[in-house]
Amino acid sequence: MADAIRIERCRSCGAPNPRPFLDLGVTPVANALLDEADLGAPEPRFPLEVAMCESCTLVQLTHVLPADRIFDAAYPYFSSYSDVVVAHAKEHVEGLISSGRLGSDSLIVEVASNDGYLLKHAAEAGIGVLGIEPTPGPAAASRALGIPTVEAFFGEDLARTLCEEGKRADVIVANNVMAHVPDLNSFVAGFRTLVADDGVITVENPWVRDLVQRSEFDTIYHEHVCYLSCTAVDNLMRRHSLSLNDVEYFPDLHGGTLRWWISPIAARTARLERYLAEERAIGMTSFAFYAELGAKVRRAVDALKGLLASLKAEGASIAAYAAAAKGATLLNYAGIDRSTIDFVVDRNVHKQGKYMPGARLPILDPVALVERRPDYVLILAWNFEAEIVAQQQAYRDLGGRFIIPIPEPRIV
Secondary structure, X not given: OOOOXXXXXXXXXOOEOOEEEEEEEEEOOOOXXXXXXXXXXXXXXXXXXXXXXXXXXXXXXXXXXXXXXXXXXXXXXOHHHOHHHHHHHHHHHHHHHHOOOOOOOOEEEEEOOOOOOOHXXXXXOOOEEEEEOOOHHHHHHHHHOOOOEEOOOOOHHHXXXXXXOOOOEEEEEEEOOHHHOOOHHHHHHHHHHHEEEEEEEEEEEEEHHHHHXXXXXXXXXXXXXXXXXXXXXXXXXXXXXXXXXXXXXXXXXXXXXXXXXXXOOXXXXXXXXXXXXXXXXXXXXXXXXXXXXXXXXXXXXXXXXXXXHHHHHOOXXXXXXXXOHHHHHHHHHHOOOOOOOOOEEOOOOOOOOOEOOOOOXXXXXXXXXXXXXXXXXXXXXXXXXXXXXXXXXXXXXXXXXXXXXXXXXXXX
């Protein structure tokens, strides 16, 4: 645990000692998949605890790991393997074009552009694009699509360098990345530096309200250092001369996702004010809203373990779907391993042939569900339940059934 550094001040406002409310123990890095040669050695494990800043309301991990512990050369996440994510990105780009935000003389920059899943839609429409992606595999996949990609972490220094090269963004997109950033202030200062004075920034991340209300504890892992609300984002943007102006809600995306619309120009909508008022009304600006999550999580995990144990006692075989980071959190916190789950399947070829961290379940091609016919499949990427169930119709036709673990276990 030598690489884990406990934070003494809030990542956003700098207030001392954010207040812990959920401890998930010490776990491996969720995306640190294992090769067979790694199985004989112990894995590094790090504290996974969540706290709330009672000054600016930001929910955040109590420890930070060096970025290269998480986003290394073997980082296995490729956005294009999710049809839902690609379709959502395409719709967003089309909306930016139809609204006049993007045109043939525009530049759209995506921070954490991954494998080009979003920018390819803008490039196909003849719009100038630039990706910023620190992980080598996804960055190479993006460049293979013809998308110019800077292989680096985004922050104020990189934004200044890009401006010196004559680049200013009409639109900056940052999907599922701001919650990954330990140095939030440099990150958002980079937004302000890079965006045109009349430009717009859209930021997407899961809403911490849904995490708490639905006990989505498995979305907590070392890669996600922050868990965002409208209130916390509003406070953060104000500090950098940016205005949070609007918000959209996608209840079925990643367990409940918000898209925040941000600009140097203030134009706040009534919809945003309603969301901010709701967060105040249900208590999200106070510690009490978060205080009971630990007990809820323990009940949910006990229920899942009880269900799996009863199925095993009846002689059922159980596999899992999706070698997802959230799956690593669930399996490790619950203590579920190869004594309960036989294997995991995943469409991502970069994960196949490896093993889940901690639980050490082998990761196979989804065809294994039809070939091996487990009685049940635990969907670890429950946020893609509909997509996964539809894709696996052949397995269902053989009598296979799925287990959804969150917010409480159910069989479909």
